[in-house]
Amino acid sequence: MKLDSEHLEILAMIVEKGGLTEGAEALGKSQPSVSRTISNLEKRLGMPLFEPGRRPLQPTHFGRMLSEIGMRIYALNREAQTLAQNFTKGYAGHIRIGGTPIFMDGVISHMLADFQERAEGVQFDQSYGYFDSLLGKLRNKMLDMAILPMREDQIPVDCDFRPLIPGRNVIACRAGHPMTRKGPITLQEIDAYSWVAPPADSPLFRDLKGAITSIGSENFRFTFSGGTLASIQSFLIRTDCLTVLPYSVVYLMKGAGQIVSLPIKVAHPDRKLGVLTRKGEALSPMLKTFITFLEGQCENLECRMANEARIAKGRA
Amino acid sequence: MKLDSEHLEILAMIVEKGGLTEGAEALGKSQPSVSRTISNLEKRLGMPLFEPGRRPLQPTHFGRMLSEIGMRIYALNREAQTLAQNFTKGYAGHIRIGGTPIFMDGVISHMLADFQERAEGVQFDQSYGYFDSLLGKLRNKMLDMAILPMREDQIPVDCDFRPLIPGRNVIACRAGHPMTRKGPITLQEIDAYSWVAPPADSPLFRDLKGAITSIGSENFRFTFSGGTLASIQSFLIRTDCLTVLPYSVVYLMKGAGQIVSLPIKVAHPDRKLGVLTRKGEALSPMLKTFITFLEGQCENLECRMANEARIAKGRA
DNA sequence: AAGAATTCATACCATGATGGTATATAGGGA
DNA sequence: TCCCTATATACCATCATGGTATGAATTCTT
Known part of the structure; x- marks a missing residue:
């Protein structure tokens, strides 16, 4: 006989709150509704869950035991709710990130670490590659995002590219x-x-x-x-x-x-290091948060580098 | 946002079984039904639970995490089911038993111990008393059953009496x-x-x-x-x-x-030791089982005592 | 590479559980 | 004993669920 977990949760809440009316209120339902739920549950089980004819509605031994299970189910449900919230609000998630080795190691890895601190629920799965392999993995959905240098005219039509920093x-x-x-x-x-x-x-x-x-x-x-x-x-x-x-x-x-x-001018390719993602696909909240974070960090980094360059020029 | 535990269980089963069709079968539902459930859940959560466009329907990181919670809820639900079964089938339960001290200690306690072995889910709450107090507690529902010596004409009208053994x-x-x-x-x-x-x-x-x-x-x-x-x-x-x-x-x-x-004839009152319960009230399965057990044990005991008496008489 | 097969999604309908309001009833306290 | 509060019942509306039939997409096979 299948029991409805919802019913067990209702039972648990009533036992917890010590009364049908209060339990109903805590559940955001009407009193008659939960009353009938309990009544039906008792009918189905063939045993009373509450001592009949007791005013502060005392649970039976049986009712109490069931309610304890119900309480645990309720707790798990709550856990699921917060988990879902964390994911949908971008506090948790899984990000498969691929990128060119040097830039990933030299710049992005620092930012991953910083991001980890502010979003503890994040889980990175990092890999390395160059243009072709990164694009392939991205299209195969083996990656959620790629970080690589890119020229404007190189951007694949099925991808979005968000520049982070010049490729100087x-x-x-x-x-x-x-x-x-x-x-x-x-x-x-x-x-x-x-x-x-x-x-x-x-x-x-x-x-x-x-x-x-x-x-x-x-x-x-x-x-x-x-x-x-x-x-x-x-x-x-x-x-x-x-x-x-x-x-x-x-x-x-x-x-x-x-x-x-060294203060030597070298030809710098007109590419920008940036984030490549699949086009026309909703980014997960976590991914969105992360990319925004990266953009902010890189902007900040660029600003500091520009400052440094100004100082160097002043000194020269 | 309240999640339905049922939905989480369905998700868990699908992930567990590795496919929507198999999951539906395991749940005893139709495939379209669970398909829609998942679809609705994804819509409500605003995030995919399964990787889109993958045939053996692979769960998202998010989907897997939620399904793990669902699995635990499912396990708890099963636990509740077996608990309920144990209670309704009489394998578990709470029995508040009161009785006259000598008979309880000398006879019934042995049987309690024996019963405990065959029904491990039982929980006894024993107390002592004589007619008035036992009857009072029984009526106040502080006892489920009383064991005491009783004359036929003494039996209260609101009670049932099941004789166990003569009060010799x-x-x-x-x-x-x-x-x-x-x-x-x-x-x-x-x-x-x-x-x-x-x-x-x-x-x-x-x-x-x-x-x-x-x-x-x-x-x-x-x-x-x-x-x-x-x-x-x-x-x-x-x-x-x-x-x-x-x-x-x-x-x-x-x-x-x-x-x-001593082989001395003493006047024995025409009372029988037996079980007193409230009349017109459904006995819990456990209680029913227990009383049946007591009757069997006492019948057996009486038989052995009769044997003994026959032997003694033969010797004399 | 095209068709077969499998797996999943959608459409539609029926029904039954749920939830609500109004109201009756029953314990408990003065 | 009466009143107050807590619980149960009656009734209705509705929405979620479940089913069948069917369409769409993906993987396997040849």
């Missing part, structure tokens, strides 16, 4: 590198050092080549390539190699005092 | 008592020993006086009175006192080899 690159090296001590930098000086490169299939690698070409150097050599940001960073710190990285990444690494950027 | 009394003493060694017993011999009596307000006390009178003794004295069966038993074992007890009580104590009955 800089040449970076360890703090205390010979290059940092001199004033104007000549081509020969740069040519004296070898380079650290990101994986050859990454857009950053193409940027690197473009950047080096743009400053006039033609015969450059790699000492290290293929590593993640952590490897690149470790390598840079311990050698006199140079590399090309997004300025935002270098900016955030500057805090540790180990990596600096 | 015997004179009891310790095993090895001088009286047990002799053949025929004379009045002088009995008069030599003092008596142990139950509480003065008990019917057994009146029986005691009647019994002693019936065997011709007139000047009897009490050495001990007012105790429960345990006290009486302890006292009897360590002294040469005599007492009057229901034969059933003595019979069950004989097993321990410390108390025996």
